[in-house]
Amino acid sequence: MVQEKSERGSSFAGGHRPRAATGARHEELRRHLLALAECVVAEEGLAALRARNLADAAGCSVGAIYNVFADLDQLVLEINANTLRAISKAMAGIKDGDPQQRLLAMADAYVLYASSHRLLWDALFNHRMPLEDPVPHWFQPVQDEAFSHIEGPLAALRPDLDGPACRLLGRSIFASVHGMVALGLDNRLAPMSLDLLRGQIGLVVGAIITGLNTARPLGAE
Amino acid sequence: MVQEKSERGSSFAGGHRPRAATGARHEELRRHLLALAECVVAEEGLAALRARNLADAAGCSVGAIYNVFADLDQLVLEINANTLRAISKAMAGIKDGDPQQRLLAMADAYVLYASSHRLLWDALFNHRMPLEDPVPHWFQPVQDEAFSHIEGPLAALRPDLDGPACRLLGRSIFASVHGMVALGLDNRLAPMSLDLLRGQIGLVVGAIITGLNTARPLGAE
Numbered sequence: 085m086v087q088e089k090s091e092r093g094s095s096f097a098g099g100h101r102p103r104a105a106t107g108a109r110h111e112e113l114r115r116h117l118l119a120l121a122e123c124v125v126a127e128e129g130l131a132a133l134r135a136r137n138l139a140d141a142a143g144c145s146v147g148a149i150y151n152v153f154a155d156l157d158q159l160v161l162e163i164n165a166n167t168l169r170a171i172s173k174a175m176a177g178i179k180d181g182d183p184q185q186r187l188l189a190m191a192d193a194y195v196l197y198a199s200s201h202r203l204l205w206d207a208l209f210n211h212r213m214p215l216e217d218p219v220p221h222w223f224q225p226v227q228d229e230a231f232s233h234i235e236g237p238l239a240a241l242r243p244d245l246d247g248p249a250c251r252l253l254g255r256s257i258f259a260s261v262h263g264m265v266a267l268g269l270d271n272r273l274a275p276m277s278l279d280l281l282r283g284q285i286g287l288v289v290g291a292i293i294t295g296l297n298t299a300r301p302l303g304a305e
Numbered sequence: 306m307v308q309e310k311s312e313r314g315s316s317f318a319g320g321h322r323p324r325a326a327t328g329a330r331h332e333e334l335r336r337h338l339l340a341l342a343e344c345v346v347a348e349e350g351l352a353a354l355r356a357r358n359l360a361d362a363a364g365c366s367v368g369a370i371y372n373v374f375a376d377l378d379q380l381v382l383e384i385n386a387n388t389l390r391a392i393s394k395a396m397a398g399i400k401d402g403d404p405q406q407r408l409l410a411m412a413d414a415y416v417l418y419a420s421s422h423r424l425l426w427d428a429l430f431n432h433r434m435p436l437e438d439p440v441p442h443w444f445q446p447v448q449d450e451a452f453s454h455i456e457g458p459l460a461a462l463r464p465d466l467d468g469p470a471c472r473l474l475g476r477s478i479f480a481s482v483h484g485m486v487a488l489g490l491d492n493r494l495a496p497m498s499l500d501l502l503r504g505q506i507g508l509v510v511g512a513i514i515t516g517l518n519t520a521r522p523l524g525a526e
């Protein structure tokens with residue numbers, strides 16, 4: 085949950101402009117604020133995102149921010165959706181090799197993304213919506229898309245699993261890699277170089293793949 | 306990092322008491338504050354821990370807190386050490402079965418602990434020390450002890466691994482389970498009952514075990 089959403093107003097949208105021009109200006113401010121906010125989170129972290137500072141940087145009033153975003157949490161959701169899309173793109177790019185190799189390469193792409201976009205990645209997992217304000221519906225497909233890339237190679241590895249079982253297991257494998265990345269980058273496991281962490285992730289994901297392959301029913305392709 | 310550590314003083318320790326009596330009273334207040342703070346974190350979460358409220362509940366001055374704890378972060382470290390000791394105890398209690406069964410039971414004990422002590426467990430992983438104030442040396446052995454229980458069954462499963470390799474792999478497996486617990490309890494994977502999550506963790510940890518067992522060199526016990 086992001087603090088500081090008390091000051092709201094409608095000081096931006098001028099009352100006499102034609103609707104289309106206002107809409108375009110609205111959209112332009114929205115994009116501008118999102119780009120600025122994304123820079124703040126990427127460089128200083130989620131805690132540094134403040135409406136006042138953002139308004140100063142954008143040259144608008146604080147109220148104008150709340151004309152284009154319902155609150156700062158909605159702005160953070162847009163940033164996080166972009167982060168998810170970037171992670172999704174990094175995983176979607178992996179098309180070569182057998183299912184085992186693709187799964188290993190996706191895990192590696194994930195840790196490389198997280199380590200080189202550390203604060204954006206932190207914001208994705210550490211931001212929580214206020215209790216009264218659940219994650220909006222538009223966010224779910226973005227998340228589903230990011231998870232989906234694991235499902236192809238997993239289904240090829242285990243054609244005996246039905247769709248829902250494959251989707252769930254794909255997410256669980258994602259979460260297990262995520263746990264190693266989260267505790268590893270934070271040095272909570274042991275002081276660890278990125279290469280050592282990549283090696284550990286390769287070991288565990290390699291074991292998961294071998295184990296899943298061994299456990300599949302006899303006669304499955 | 307915990308906010309609110311500006312007010313400090315020495316209003317508690319009376320100047321004229323003999324040293325031993327002051328020491329005992331100091332220790333008593335320390336235990337009392339720790340127990341109160343642990344209740345606050347367990348019931349309301351880390352963000353609810355405030356020196357002012359804690360002093361009111363303990364019937365002491367805010368300054369008195371800083372006579373027995375250097376700052377609130379040190380108090381949180383003591384709470385987190387107790388949480389780690391409880392996790393460690395839950396895992397240490399698993400002594401029956403072969404290495405595979407013990408590893409699976411430890412993963413299950415971990416998710417059960419986390420789900421029934423959710424806010425204490427959140428505090429353990431979400432609390433970060435201020436940059437200028439690293440985690441003190443006394444905390445490391447508490448963390449090592451919690452990780453150590455995995456090493457016994459893992460070494461039995463893979464006697465070809467040397468000590469450091471086994472320790473590191475044990476921590477990586479811990480982190481992979483942690484990731485599934487963290488994203489699973491938060492419903493970030495999919496809306497998920499505790500039993501479904503336990504089943505997924507069993508599947509993935511089972512695959513890791515099978516995979517590690519399959520990958521061990523021929524001739525190893």
